[in-house]
Amino acid sequence: MPVKCCKCDGNAVLKRPKNGEALCRQCFFSIFESEVHHTIVSNKLFKTGEKVAIAASGGKDSTVLAHVMKTLNERHKYGLELLLLSVDEGITGYRDDSLETVKRNQQQYELPLKIVSYEELYGWTMDKIVQQIGLKNNCTFCGVFRRQALDRGAMLLGVEKIVTGHNADDIAETVLMNILRGDIARLQRCTAITTGIEGSIPRSKPFKYTYEKEIVMYAYFKKLDYFSTECIYSPNAYRGHARTYLKDLESIRPSTIIDIIHSGDSLSVKGDVKLPVQGTCLRCGYISSQELCKACILLEGLNRGLPRLGIGKATAANLQTHIAKQKLKQAEDSEGEKCSGSCSCKTKFTTNDKPTYDF
Incomplete structure (x- = not known):
């Protein structure tokens, strides 16, 4: 016998990972979008008339983010000027393919697109960097260069804000990584929904409380066009170990992800701890x-x-x-x-x- 949706009389097609609710397709879409809207409004992420760049990689998170931002901007009249901003790291067989997805998204969502590349900004591609450094530690280069490349691209576009597709799983993983590394400075700010206010272009995370599994479900049921292949240089990334550990915890306690984020939000640093000066x-x-x-x-x-x-x-x-x-x-x-x-x-x-x- 079909399971009924807990919000209406329709048949349920999924069970929410976050709380176990059985939902039909339309109720899931409505709840998903409403929760993201609540996150945006309650945290005052934007002001009317702002020019906002959506960090677009072609993956599930950024594709769903672009779709939802455009939908909510029109539905709730945020008054934002939205653009897509992509970074070409120079990874043959991975980023060149995912950027083709971004270009299709540009046409599907009718949003302007700007692509900046490592080769253009730094004179290096990740392919060349990996030839020098090997597969160990290459993610350090990519992460550092990517953060700066996004800011540089945003400056070229003249935007006031950047939004990224970092989801609840990503943030919980980052909390775990910073605890394991003993990185107090990053641990203090890694759960912030908006960063970069102190100097560079502010970055916001509308998906801070959104589970990765639900983003995948949204993309699947909406039939969104996204690129699903993992980076060919990331198998040895330290984050992968944190992700595996987090998934094991989640299988025992589904609320683990949100619990870790709330713990990170509540952390404070003792007054006598010396932190880096920006x-x-x-x-x-x-x-x-x-x-x-x-x-x-x-x-x-x-x-x-x-x-x-x-x-x-x-x-x-x-x-x-x-x-x-x-x-x-x-x-x-x-x-x-x-x-x-x-x-x-x-x-x-x-x-x-x-x-x-x-x-």
């Missing part, structure tokens, strides 16, 4: 708690043929110490003469006294 990168001007941002450190290693230079705290600290020496030399020698030999570099200064490095 500044800007000396080289590119991007937000950074160090003299050089992580992207510039990683690029330095790649360009010097030392791809592991920015991997791990010790190597990054050595480069930061080197930079500190150059700043001291700059203060002592306003004429910009070459280093006296206390280090192995050649330092040159621009007319505005901003250091550049010739390693």
